[in-house]
Amino acid sequence: MSVNRCVCHHRTFAELKDLAKTNGWTSVAQISLDTSCGLGCGSCRPYLQAMLDTGATTFAIAEPGQKPKPTTPEPWEVPS
Numbered sequence: 001m002s003v004n005r006c007v008c009h010h011r012t013f014a015e016l017k018d019l020a021k022t023n024g025w026t027s028v029a030q031i032s033l034d035t036s037c038g039l040g041c042g043s044c045r046p047y048l049q050a051m052l053d054t055g056a057t058t059f060a061i062a063e064p065g066q067k068p069k070p071t072t073p074e075p076w077e078v079p080s
């Protein structure tokens with residue numbers, strides 16, 4: 001199982017990465033202001049930061065206190 005979206009606001013990281021590129025967003029705060037991603041439960045915030053840092057859009061579930069690490073999505077986890 002991997003993490004590839006903001007569950008609260010139904011946006012994939014692939015979609016958010018494209019939006020960030022189009023709009024010039026370079027911080028999680030900028031993503032949150034326009035999409036509300038990161039402002040619900042907040043569990044996607046470290047993954048959003050990792051997306052900005054690495055360009056990856058799929059991550060292994062991070063242990064508490066650890067940075068999310070990019071991973072390859074399983075075929076059934078490819079964002080739609």
Ligand code: FES
Nearest residue numbers: 006008040041044
């Ligand atoms: S998963 Fe993004 S705010 Fe909850």
